[in-house]
Amino acid sequence: MKTFYQLPFYLLLASIINLASPAQGKPLSYVGGTMVMQENDETGHTLNVDYTFDPHFALGFYSKYEINQNEFWMAGPQLNTLLKRWNLPDGQGNIFSMTGAGMARQGNRDEPAAWLTLLADYETRRLFFSYESRFLYARDIEKSVWQRAYAGFAPYLATYDELNTWLLIRVDHHPAKHDHFVVTPVIRLFYKTIWLEAGYSSNNHVMVNWTVQF
């Protein structure tokens, strides 16, 4: 595999990008906690497993099978960093980065890949907003920038032991794809450490995402 020897370089590059980010959203759980996240939408299928080893860092494995026009598979280790958190009396704001590097495969071709996602969110018990931007470089397989925003509200204020329900709108912007903008109404449900999200996009795709924390 001609590209494997370049992997350390891309890992280093990804770390540098991460360190160069200004300061550090919820790809982290509590220290000692493990999160398994799985996403299925019009862009593909994602699996993410993270272990939080410090209040500001989680290390994990990220894998995605991309199906949006350009079909390929990518995987590699990922470092999630809490760059900045605002703990307010009635809300919480965060800035996170997710940096990873690994391999991308398309057909019989393998290329090194590196990615960086910056995520900012703000939530109260009633409102939720988030914005994220992802940069992916996988040489001749894919070079892309992608943006996503969520805005929503909780129709009722659940207690800790009740099912929490959120109604949201998700907007995705993929400048390099046919459907530049995709809008998805989403229902989000969570009970303690189990989290489920489902929606139906403006380009007629079902979206189902889930997370379990233990």
Added chain:
Amino acid sequence: MRRILLTLVILTGLSGSAWAETITTTVNGMVCAFCATGIEKTFRKQPEVATVKVDLPRKRVVITTKPGKSLSDAKIKEVVTYSGYRMGPIVRER
């Protein structure tokens, strides 16, 4: 009479030391159940802690210690900060 008083003092002291303590603290930033689980689990790991209850509407965590055990303010602050939140005032009851 002296003996009786002394016995009463010793018995009160002994029973007092075996009391459990209820500690209530406000946690700034604790706005969702998913996040609060981290605080609950981290407190449960402490050997002095018997029960932990999360009161999300009031952003409070109520900790009951095991009989005769206590948790210092510094330890509570450490757990809350380590879970990624900011601690508010602490109220203790026996």
